[in-house]
Amino acid sequence: MVLNKKNIPKVGFGLWKISQEDCAEAVYNAIKAGYRHLDSACDYGNEEQVGEGxxxxxxxxxxxxxxxxxxxxxxxxxxxxxxxxLALQKSLDDLQLDYLDLYLVHFPIASKFVPIETRYPPEWIADPDADNPRVELAGVPLIETWQAMEAVCEKGLATQIGVCNYNTGLLHDLMSYAKIKPSMLQIESHPYLTQEKLIRLAKQYNIQVTAFSPLGALSYLELDMAGAAESVIEQNVVKQAASRTGKTPAQVVLRWGVQRGNAIIPKTSRPERLIENLDIFDFELSEQEMAAISALNIHRRFNDPGDFCEAAFNTFNPIYD
Incomplete structure (x- = not known):
């Protein structure tokens, strides 16, 4: 099967944390609103409903x-x-698709295999019924995983392959052995975590970048992984740019993300927000506004296995220094 590689739309619809009961309708409404980029994952536990939508x-x-x-x-x-x-085919079956436009390694973490018929999605803990349920790592090198990713790409099951949550060292290493080069690096990035060196390196390797959690803390308030005071849309430089452009503070932050040259995947199931998040291509931020928003960087990472794995899964498992 030979399929054309498509360019990734700059604003996608992120499907993390959308409940199964709401997901099919949310996907349908997103497509109706004009979204063409859908960012899904096995671990989100809603791919059947995504497929229905x-x-x-x-x-x-x-x-x-x-x-x-x-x-x-x-x-x-x-x-x-x-x-x-096996995992890719399960996602395709759930999504009711013959191929993916992009398949990503979710984390540079190999954990113990859990058969699909035992529990799906497997989530983080190997055995929830164990006396001390925890993450159990597996001795699988990343090169083995990537070679298998290349194999599914060669079969046409995914037209492009890439990685999530890699750092600069892992990216250098991947590029040293990849026969099919990654087309995408997906990372957390927002004004509090600009990741400028990592993004620059990816682009030097001709790897596109998708930023998840582009609004920062807003994705993590309901999980108690961020505080309301950490909301970037309350920053004066963001509010001033919103006032000048006649846009909302959230639109300003999303515009900052795409104006850096990245794709972004904001998540919402509210129809009015779906439209608002797409409506960021009829204005530009000035160089001064871009610089001022970038200067908010405090290296604040909200999605860090080094924090949440210990708190939630009894396992200290950092991947970032």
Missing amino acids: IKRAIDDGLCLREDLFVASKLWNSFHAKEHVE
Whole structure:
């Protein structure tokens, strides 16, 4: 199967934390609002519902399959070479698709394999019924995982492959052995975590960048992983740019993200926010505004396994220094 590689739309619809009961309708409404980039993952636990939303949108003539850019991610417990295609096929079955436009390694973490029929999605803990439930790591090198990713790409099951949550050292290492080069690096990035060196390195390697959690703390308030005082949209430089442009503070922050040259995947299930998050291409921030927003950087990472794995899964498991 030979499929054309599509350019990734700059604003995607992030599917993390959207409940199963709301997900199919949210996906349908997103496509209806104009979204063509859908960012999914095995671990989000809602790919069946994503597939229902996609099918309904296609059946209703809102789009063709070829119009969509659908991404999903390989979970940690499927890193072994014999499990990568198994995991990808499960995502394809749930999404009711023949191929993905992008398949990503979700974390540079290999954990113990959990059969699909035992528990799906496997989540972080290897055995929830153990006396001390925890993350159990597996001895699978990242090169083995990447070679299996290349194999599913060669089969046409994914037209592009990439990685999430890699740092500069892992990126250098990956580029030294990759026969099919990663087309995408997906990372947390927002004004409090600009990741300028990592983004610059990715682009030096001709790897596109997608920023998740582009609004920073707003994605983590409900998980108690951030405080309300950490909201970037309350910063004066953001509010001043919003006043000048006639846009909302959230639109200013999202515009900052795409104006850096990245794709972004904000998440919302509110129809009015769906439209607002897409409506960021009729204005530009000045160089001074871009610099002022970038200067908010305090290296604040909200999504850090070095923090949440110990708190939630009884396992100290850092991947960032």
